Amino acid sequence: MLFINDRCVLCKGKAGEEPSWTSLFSASKEVEICKSCFSKLEPIKGEVCRICGRLFTGEARKFRVGDLCHDCHRWEQDPEWGGLLYQNKSIYVYNDFLKEVVAKFKYRGDYQIAKAFSYEVSKVIRSLKADRIVPIPLSDERLYERGFNQSEAILHEAGIKWSALLNREHAEKQSKKSRKERIHLPHVFNLVDQGSLSGKRVLLADDIYTTGSTLRHAAKCLKEAGAREIVSFTIARG
Structure with a gap:
């Protein structure tokens, strides 16, 4: 071996x-x-929100609305953002241990961590059967700071081919913004023309799902370009 x-x-x-x-x-x-x-590592198992995959435990169970968590219900009630993200699939709960792992991966440049999840990433993404797979991009400035795009690293180590369909405007880090500020960001993503998306099921890949704002901003850009359905994948669900 x-x-x-x-x-x-x-x-x-x-x-x-x-x-x-x-x-x-x-x-x-x-x-x-x-x-x-x-x-x-805490695998996400059990009853989850139909859209974002959040486990219905603790506070999430208390504030659920039917088969949706409180956050997704609010997104779906907004005429601008409702219906953009069909489903998110995450592997692990974003617990304290995984927060430290992700911090080493994203902010301290430990690329090898992407290898740790390659088996599960490959299995889950292939099961979602997307026509196109798109990593969430970093701005040029953020890419220079980190040295690599963590979303691309995750896909690369899992042997997943992706399409760089989006680029990203530079802005303050999402982690420093409130939910309201994340929702009302100015134009975040731009489409890089790489063929028609008409009628395609597109999968967005990122490391963490927190508020869902980043994924929905990206989904909106792809939907406007003709994509039929947007699903997403992340290692962790916050």
């Missing part, structure tokens, strides 16, 4: 023989996750 290394790709500690994930696109490529890190 071949291993990328004998260290856990999440914590860099010593990895045992299990658990380890074999990538779907290369039978000889093993990704090692130590037992401690594996136990801290």
Whole structure:
């Protein structure tokens, strides 16, 4: 059995023989996750919001509206934003452990972390059967800061071919904005012409779903270009 290394790709500690994930696109490529890190990942299982995939637990259960969480219900009631995102599929709950992992991945340049999720990413995205797969882009300024686009890295390591259909205007980081500010952003994305999207099912890929604002802004751009249906995929659901 071949291993990328004998260290856990999440914590860099010593990895045992299990658990380890074999990538779907290369039978000889093993990704090692130590037992401690594996136990801290919380797979999203159970009843979830029909659109965003949020688990109906705790406060989310209290404020649900039918088969939608409170946030998605509000989005769907807005004539400008309703119906743009058909479904989001996330793998893990965005818990404290995954927040630290994502911070190392996005802000400290640890590209190897993208390898940790390649098996699950490949399996889930292929099951969504999209005609086109589009990573959420970074602005040129943000790309320069980080060194790579985390959404593209996730797809690349999963062996998923994507289309760079969107580019992004530079703006203040989304994490610093309120929900209202995120919704009312000026023009965020522009379409890069790479053929007709008419009647296509398009999948947007990103690392985290939080308010859903980024994905809906991107979905709006693609819908206006003729896409039939927009679904999305993220590693984590906040």
